Amino acid sequence: MADWFDETLHDDYRQGLRIDRVLYQSNDGLQDLIVFENARFGRVLCLDGVVQTTEGDEFVYHEMLTHVPILAHGRVEDVLIVGGGDGGMAREVLKHPAVRPVMVEIDPDVVEFSKQHLPRLSNGAFDDPRLELVIADGCRFVKETEKRFDVVIVDSTDPIGPGEVLFTAEFYADCKRCLKPGGVVVTQNGVPFVQGGEITDSYRRLGESFADVHFFRAAIPTYQGGDMAFGWASDDPDPRRQSVEVIEARFADAGIETRYYTPDLHVASFALPRTIKDLMR
Template sequence: MDALKKGWFSELTDLLPGRCFSMQVEQVLHQEKSKYQDILVLKTKSHGNVLVLDGMVQCTEFDEFAYQEMISFLPLCSHPKPQRVLIVGGGDGGVAREVAKHPLVEAIDQVEIDDRVVEVSKKYLPFMAKGFDSPKLNLHIADGFKFMEEHVEYYDVIITDSSDPIGPAVSLFQKSYFELMKRALRPGGIVCSQADTFWGHLENATSMRKHCRDVFAKVGYATSYVPTYPHGQIGYALGSLNENTDFESPVFQLTQQQRKEMQLRYYTTEVHKAAFALPAFVVDAIEADECKD
């Protein structure tokens, strides 16, 4: 609430020094401090309902689909048979909504540590929280680390939909987390994690990719445009236990008819392929990082 001034919310945080993103607020729909984080839901003039955790915008009604679809379908369409999927985080329900659309997915476990995010999302973000209604989904309010320790070689795909590296999400950006995911995967399994933006956070982005590279046989780093995220762009670190995985050429390719039936608004097979094309300065940073080994 300290960031609400004269009818505007401004994303003021040390993670984004020297800049902020602001939205005009029509109404504060909800505000509380849960056991883990500050939760704020706003009705804004330009972006619809907005979820804010610890002062950082997590999703807006205006553009959430760009992130939810990409973090879901990049790994799902890179796996030949993604039957069992684990979602870590994603308490707003958006990733569950998208994963459930994939015809080869049979069972989804979702583990979210903060039950209040789930309940608040159900009330104020129903366009995303409807993902919790899928018969494929089993929701667990628990610690993701402990949950994966109990499910060794169980999943085909693990998707980590984390908030920014502050509060309860910090541990999800460490190498030990990627090692834990590896143990929870069946042979040929794939992971995909939110991996920051290379605009201003290039070190974080390359660090996430390095964690993948240190643990998995094949890695990739993809991006998508999300206007309300820092610098309008977000990255995804992908890793596969199968060294023959080609992230840039999805094995499951959608026809236009399938895309429309799934009600996808951002992801297409063409967008999937293009998502791995990176600017020269990012490629140079990745190559420099690999030369350190």
């Protein structure tokens, strides 16, 4: 029988991926890390029993969390990426020629590990001179930096363990502090069907600092439940209300290529089912 990786994020719901070949595995007593190949999803990175990313569908996550805020804003020059050590978010941000991204990653080993074992995710992003890579605590960076950004992308793990601080009201307030007027913050916010509490918590905490708080969605097979939510926060409601025609024009001007993102999908992603709206309280 083939070996299988059974994800253990939830007590009452599991999904498995067949392990065709283990490429790397370590357990130092603090975390359990494995990278393996799967015929459908390519290389798969898992940490402490939870799938973090796969080559097969990472583009959905990275494209939506990048191009939605950048094209909705329309005049982006400076982008802050908090986390994102695998380089996938930087890869997508760098598709916009006029954008100068700063990426803040707390662990340099994550970057080096990703370069070695998941090079397709960054696809050369770490060699681009426009990318400023800062090895630092993201929470401290947004609290202290004198730089100001048009968009802040929070590419975090789930709100358990080290990633929990990136879901706090204090962190969101500090993100707002380093935004330019009219700026946008977007966040990874889990799968509402099985992580509904995260929607409620983020909605309340973001609402302490921002006038316009909402969510947008994408279908990502890797993550249990599939229908993933991203947090959206700004003091200006106009960016998320742009028409398809406006987004189409900006997308054409940017001259970028995507595999999942389209202007139609961009606008539709802000439409929320009643189940999610009921969690926004």
